[in-house]
Amino acid sequence: MHSVYVEGDTMSQNPATFTGTAADGTALTAIYLVQPDANVAIGLVAAGDDLPRIIHWGRPLSNPETLLAAYDALKPQRVSGALDDTAWPSILPTQAESWIGEQRVVLRRDGIELFPKFTVTGMKFDGVVAASLDAVSGDSYTDVTGRARTTGPANVPGVAITARDEEQGVELEWHLELLPGGLARQKAIVTNLFGAEAGAEAPLEIGKIELGFPLPESASEILTTTGHHLRERSPQRQPLTIGRFEKPQLAGRPDFDASLLLTAGVPGFGFEHGEAYSVHVGWSGNSVLSAERLPYTQGVIGGGELLFGGEVTLDDAAGEGQSSYETPWLFGSFGDGLNEIAARFHSYVRSLHPRLFSHGRPVILNTWEAVYFGHNFDTLKALADKAAASGVERFVVDDGWFGSRRDDTSGLGDWQISQDVWPDGPKSLKALADYVHAKGMEFGLWFEPEMVNPDSDVARNHPDWILSPTAGRLPLQGRTQQVLDLTNPEAFDYIYGCMDQLVGELGIDYIKWDHNKLVTEPGSRRSGRPAVHAQTIAVYEIFKGLKTAHPGLEIESCSSGGGRVDLGILEYADRIWVSDCVDPVERADIQRYTSLLVPPAMMGEHVGASPAHSTRRETSQELRMAMAFFGHMGIEWNLLKEPDDALAKLAVWVAEFKKHRDWFAIDTCVHADSSDPAVRLDGMVMPNRNAAIYRFTQLTTSQTYPAAPVHLPGLDPKRKYRISPLDPSLDLEGLTNGQSTLGWWNEEGVVLTGEALQRYGIRPPSLHPQQAVLFKAVALS
Numbered sequence: 001m002h003s004v005y006v007e008g009d010t011m012s013q014n015p016a017t018f019t020g021t022a023a024d025g026t027a028l029t030a031i032y033l034v035q036p037d038a039n040v041a042i043g044l045v046a047a048g049d050d051l052p053r054i055i056h057w058g059r060p061l062s063n064p065e066t067l068l069a070a071y072d073a074l075k076p077q078r079v080s081g082a083l084d085d086t087a088w089p090s091i092l093p094t095q096a097e098s099w100i101g102e103q104r105v106v107l108r109r110d111g112i113e114l115f116p117k118f119t120v121t122g123m124k125f126d127g128v129v130a131a132s133l134d135a136v137s138g139d140s141y142t143d144v145t146g147r148a149r150t151t152g153p154a155n156v157p158g159v160a161i162t163a164r165d166e167e168q169g170v171e172l173e174w175h176l177e178l179l180p181g182g183l184a185r186q187k188a189i190v191t192n193l194f195g196a197e198a199g200a201e202a203p204l205e206i207g208k209i210e211l212g213f214p215l216p217e218s219a220s221e222i223l224t225t226t227g228h229h230l231r232e233r234s235p236q237r238q239p240l241t242i243g244r245f246e247k248p249q250l251a252g253r254p255d256f257d258a259s260l261l262l263t264a265g266v267p268g269f270g271f272e273h274g275e276a277y278s279v280h281v282g283w284s285g286n287s288v289l290s291a292e293r294l295p296y297t298q299g300v301i302g303g304g305e306l307l308f309g310g311e312v313t314l315d316d317a318a319g320e321g322q323s324s325y326e327t328p329w330l331f332g333s334f335g336d337g338l339n340e341i342a343a344r345f346h347s348y349v350r351s352l353h354p355r356l357f358s359h360g361r362p363v364i365l366n367t368w369e370a371v372y373f374g375h376n377f378d379t380l381k382a383l384a385d386k387a388a389a390s391g392v393e394r395f396v397v398d399d400g401w402f403g404s405r406r407d408d409t410s411g412l413g414d415w416q417i418s419q420d421v422w423p424d425g426p427k428s429l430k431a432l433a434d435y436v437h438a439k440g441m442e443f444g445l446w447f448e449p450e451m452v453n454p455d456s457d458v459a460r461n462h463p464d465w466i467l468s469p470t471a472g473r474l475p476l477q478g479r480t481q482q483v484l485d486l487t488n489p490e491a492f493d494y495i496y497g498c499m500d501q502l503v504g505e506l507g508i509d510y511i512k513w514d515h516n517k518l519v520t521e522p523g524s525r526r527s528g529r530p531a532v533h534a535q536t537i538a539v540y541e542i543f544k545g546l547k548t549a550h551p552g553l554e555i556e557s558c559s560s561g562g563g564r565v566d567l568g569i570l571e572y573a574d575r576i577w578v579s580d581c582v583d584p585v586e587r588a589d590i591q592r593y594t595s596l597l598v599p600p601a602m603m604g605e606h607v608g609a610s611p612a613h614s615t616r617r618e619t620s621q622e623l624r625m626a627m628a629f630f631g632h633m634g635i636e637w638n639l640l641k642e643p644d645d646a647l648a649k650l651a652v653w654v655a656e657f658k659k660h661r662d663w664f665a666i667d668t669c670v671h672a673d674s675s676d677p678a679v680r681l682d683g684m685v686m687p688n689r690n691a692a693i694y695r696f697t698q699l700t701t702s703q704t705y706p707a708a709p710v711h712l713p714g715l716d717p718k719r720k721y722r723i724s725p726l727d728p729s730l731d732l733e734g735l736t737n738g739q740s741t742l743g744w745w746n747e748e749g750v751v752l753t754g755e756a757l758q759r760y761g762i763r764p765p766s767l768h769p770q771q772a773v774l775f776k777a778v779a780l781s
Helices: 064-074 338-352 377-389 429-438 457-461 489-506 532-549 584-594 621-627 644-664 754-759
Strands: 016-021 027-035 040-047 053-058 105-109 119-129 154-165 170-178 184-192 204-209 211-214 221-228 231-239 243-249 262-265 275-281 287-293 300-305 324-326 330-336 364-366 394-397 442-447 510-513 554-557 575-577 603-608 632-636 668-671 679-685 691-698 720-725 750-753 771-779
Touching: 016 064, 027 064, 027 119, 027 154, 027 170, 040 064, 040 170, 053 064, 053 211, 053 330, 119 170, 184 204, 184 211, 204 300, 211 275, 211 330, 221 243, 231 584, 262 287, 262 300, 275 287, 275 300, 275 338, 300 330, 330 338, 338 668, 364 377, 364 603, 377 394, 377 429, 377 644, 394 429, 394 510, 429 442, 429 489, 442 489, 489 532, 532 554, 584 603, 584 621, 584 679, 603 621, 621 644, 621 691, 621 771, 632 644, 644 679, 720 754, 750 754
Parallel strands: 364 394, 364 632, 394 442, 442 510, 510 554, 554 575, 575 603, 603 632
Antiparallel strands: 016 027, 027 040, 040 053, 105 204, 119 154, 154 170, 170 184, 184 324, 184 330, 211 300, 221 231, 221 262, 243 287, 262 275, 275 330, 287 300, 668 679, 679 691, 691 771, 720 750, 720 771
């Protein structure tokens, strides 16, 4: 037996370790990680020198030493017609441990599949969460409660397992961490032990490393989302049957159809109740989420990066390889209902951006749906005046300011200010930026750094900078675009240099970073290999470089709307554009299911025009403003064409948002379960539960007329709350079909206990379809 090195194996530490012996005499080591404040723990057991198994993921154990006994309690018996050991998945199952499901470790040498058997050689404890980009040396940030936001590295309960297959020359280093909010994450590092000096057989190709978390038997239903442009995050449910369900994404980004989470739970689990388990791959390139059961096993949920053949090769003899491959983090969240699961993700994302969450988000006006490509100084100056008068604090100039970009067919990639539209002098883009700053607003600018029009100077001068399958053929176009190869150092330096220069020259405070083309046939002319993996890392490096060089710069991740939403990009991005569809009816569920991963304060939620440009649906101004209220509020609307009363109403809602936004940055986002598919109830609850604001939305007519009482999640059941309308929603004129007064819909409201509001709820106004109102709950003591 190989010797196993265990560092820090004392029960007093977190993680705690315990040693013992199984019934068959096998030496056992149990590892217990716990976050008591988050009410989550994970337990593993390693038998001999085999890879450990996760055997507990849920609430903290009262007697964690019983993890040792769980090995014998859970180990499956041998059964007829199978292998000597019945499948019982380890942290990375292979056929050597009788896993005959989808391959989770795909490694090849010279095109030949390897079948590794990993032997554990070491264990180390404690993980370290690195400092965020927000962490400026010597700075500290406090939120609205006065609590300091962490800006430096933090130690967390963690374990690192090292294992090897000496004969096949492969080392595995597996990391598991339990973060302060209760989010678990794991990754693997694969190293080629042979090295380039070993000759022609040395290069090790990484095909796939797919990590996972085991499920209890009761988790027999899965929830994912599907979607397309203008309709992201549409939920779908199905039983977790024997077999494999997977959501692969091979467009070079997570894309609209990506399921931000794959969740498995007890049948019928919802937002408020039902034990459930979720996974997410923190990666902005190609990836897969999966749920799988064999006839011999309970379910496993997980995922990882998807790699094209030859994309990652370790110690390539030609010098193009590397010695190790590190997977993206696979995140796991456990909870009683989706609200608790989402809160764990929100806690983690906030920790990445302590400065961002130390205060509320500035109100944005983005010019896209206001003027599209119709740029000129006088129009945008006038729009900036209207924006400032409405309470806007950040003015963002969208596509159309550069090169020959008068429409979407040319100029993309030529990141020089167009003299045709923005000539040097008093009507330059610099003059507009200065004017915006003088009005007390921040200035933002749109870029699409990864893309290029074939009709552009950069494409004509550098055709080898375009990702393509061969030198003679380009991939199928999308929106008359191709993809720049940012793995080419010359292309990378050009893009970074243009952006860096413009941020400095114009005083840009905010970048709207777009990504519109699906990344298909992504061959690099420079390396001769598929390049999605390296391209994704290059994008992260540009984000990181710009934010480091320009402290305080914020960058939004937009990808034809919600096509790139993941914890990889959110490590660097300060905001995501939820969808190109700002129709508030569509946004009700798009935002609802995006908030399973992303805190509302990082979700771009804009007030648009009526009828909506994307759907031509007409909606009330009240609905459009209410639907943008909890997120990072913005305006996607030509205010120059709106009457004074509409602008005055907009200013009232913006001012109301500003009263609450500091709390929204740290509030707990909750959604209520309802048997009525026509209504939605969501809210933002203060961490101390002293107050909350709720939004009731009537999307269509209901079977119940008037609408049934709605219950309010998140309140303290023992306290009394005064429930009353939020000021902009007090006047129901034009919104309601009720023919009598609603007794509590007035400034005084009504006082009820949190328990009553949770159990029996409160009757909302009887609204016309496609209307929404906001109301507040304020604790009396």
